[in-house]
Amino acid sequence: MANDLEFEDKKLTIYELLNTKKLPIIVRTCEEEDDCYDYCHGRISGKTEILLQKKLKLKYALIKVLKYYDNDVIQKKNGPEYVLEHDTYVGEKFYIPAKYPGTFRFAHRPGSWRRYATMSQVLEELPRYISVGEGTEATGSSGKIERIPARSKLELLRKFNDPNDGSILLECSDGNKSFYFSKNDRINCTEVEDTKKYHLFELVRNKMLPKVFMFENVASKDCILMDNELNSALLTSVEGPIELLEFKDIEIIVGWVRDKESKTYKTVVIPPGLWTELKVQEKSLHSEGEKTLYIENKYKRCGENTHFLETCLYWMYPDKGQATWLRSPDFYKRAHGNTHMFEPIAQDFQDSTDDEVFTDYEEIFEPPPPLPERKSHSSESHEHHKRANEKRSLFHKVHKELLMIAKQVHTKVAKNEGKPPKIPKRPHRHHVTDDKSKESGNGGLTSDTTDKAVSEISHENSTSRTSTNSADSDIYQYGTSPESANSEDYEYDYPDIASTVQHRPLPKPPETQKPETELSTAQKHTMPTKTVPKYVSLTMNEAxxxxxxxxxxxxxxxxxxxxxxxxxxxxxxxxxxxxxxxxxxxxxxxxxxxxxxxxxxxxxxxxxxxxxxxxxxxxxxxxxxxx
Missing domain, CATH: 1.10.150 (DNA polymerase; domain 1)
Structure with a gap:
């Protein structure tokens, strides 16, 4: 097959391919029976050519979308659709880049209390700071019980297990001293708001997770998901309270796909969960130089900058079984006042016939070499033109004669159109040689009687032919020589037998009786019709x-x-x-x-x-x- 010659027949997973080949690799995804992959929604469609460019290990933060503090307030401010879109993703978990430069503040967990009576409540909520009341005691750094001054602001540093009995301990600090509380201790304290701004990468070493925070002023251009609807959902989700669960290093493969419609490139992030599931075919390139030239022509600017994978905002599903489609800032820009949120940046896309799809068993034939030109001799050319002129003149002559014959026939037919043909009368001639034949031929009549009858018949025929000839010029009188008229218009005379045949009308056709089983028109209208409900498409007026x-x-x-x-x-x-x-x-x-x-x-x-x-x-x- 012409199209399959571009790729190897062997189908391998990405993991198997990486064991034998080095990146970059050009592959094509395989179609499966349950192929429901689609662009932008975490899937890769079959027969998609991808440049697997490089493997990266990036740090991501696992977050959980929390509900708003008060939906009514947000609904009055941004509308019900905004709240409904946010509530759809409440409880969902995603990975976002840990090096995203957006700032945030720690926030209170929605639906929880700000005042705590036991350390178990503090360990469950894990606020950033607490303010203790009067009479609070805790174990100091020296191992002795110490009294903490009232309204002291303590920062929660870490929680760990006691090496002696395995109980959970909480370490807090007022900036100078550290205090240790047990999970079963009773305490009178309240949560204190932290007004400081932070970045995600500052909390990588923080051991007091999970934490609740809210981003501040996330720019829409920072969200680079390919699908506009998912991009809007991401922006709505990060504008509310978010719970930070953990940080994790994830190894990904960065791929590029040619978007022939927009003449630009899409970025696809392939997580490890797809390396052993997605089957691909490697492109048939015979050498490293040919592969380098192909990548240079087809994916010229791809991979020059992958820093956006760490600095822009997007989310990945934690199951690691779905790809993530992104818009690189090098190939897309934010559209203002347009129907689309993003529009492609003009690129040197390098269109060629390699993008065309060939049918199965299609062969490409090279054109045959041109035939050598033959030099014509002047004498042969003269004879050729002479014979051609003779044939042309003969053709015109025959064609002209045929036109004249057709014209005469057409004139004759048009003149007699609508009239029955008239057959002239021809007299019967009697030649008597002897008396015996005269008597037998005339039925007993004498010669004088026969001659008289013949003369009378001749007179009547001449009179009728005279009147007939005046009415119809195409019928010649009896006795006219054929040579005196045009041979083409000459017609022979026949005896008049029409007067001897009596006209008899044709019999009427028998009446056909209708079958007894056939119903009349009235009966058809009166009979009830059996209606069967059918599900059909609605018209525009119906819908x-x-x-x-x-x-x-x-x-x-x-x-x-x-x-x-x-x-x-x-x-x-x-x-x-x-x-x-x-x-x-x-x-x-x-x-x-x-x-x-x-x-x-x-x-x-x-x-x-x-x-x-x-x-x-x-x-x-x-x-x-x-x-």
């Missing part, structure tokens, strides 16, 4: 009420099965719409419905898709595809 403004959830609950399927399909949930149609789910089915069930079989919806379903039902949201 017009589905896209009105100010739709409520009660309007949605009144939808039929076909309206539900049409509405979900319009909102980009085609697979979900198909499942609703197959299971005959109408709008009433979603009344008092637990939307967590949509994550299970047979729906298998993602958190973002469930968000779209909620917005359609409760907010009346319908996407405006056209302005």
């Amino acid at each position: 017009k009420h589905l896209f009105q403004e100010n739709l409520s959830e009660e309007d949605f609950f009144q939808y039929t099965v076909m309206e539900i399927e049409h509405c979900f399909k319009h909102c980009g949930l085609a697979n979900f719409a198909k499942i609703c149609l197959e299971n005959r789910l109408d709008g009433c089915f979603f009344k008092n419905f637990d939307f967590e069930e949509l994550k299970n079989e047979p729906f298998r919806l993602t958190s973002f898709q469930i968000l779209k379903v909620k917005k359609m039902i409760f907010d009346g949201w319908r996407p405006k595809v056209y302005t």
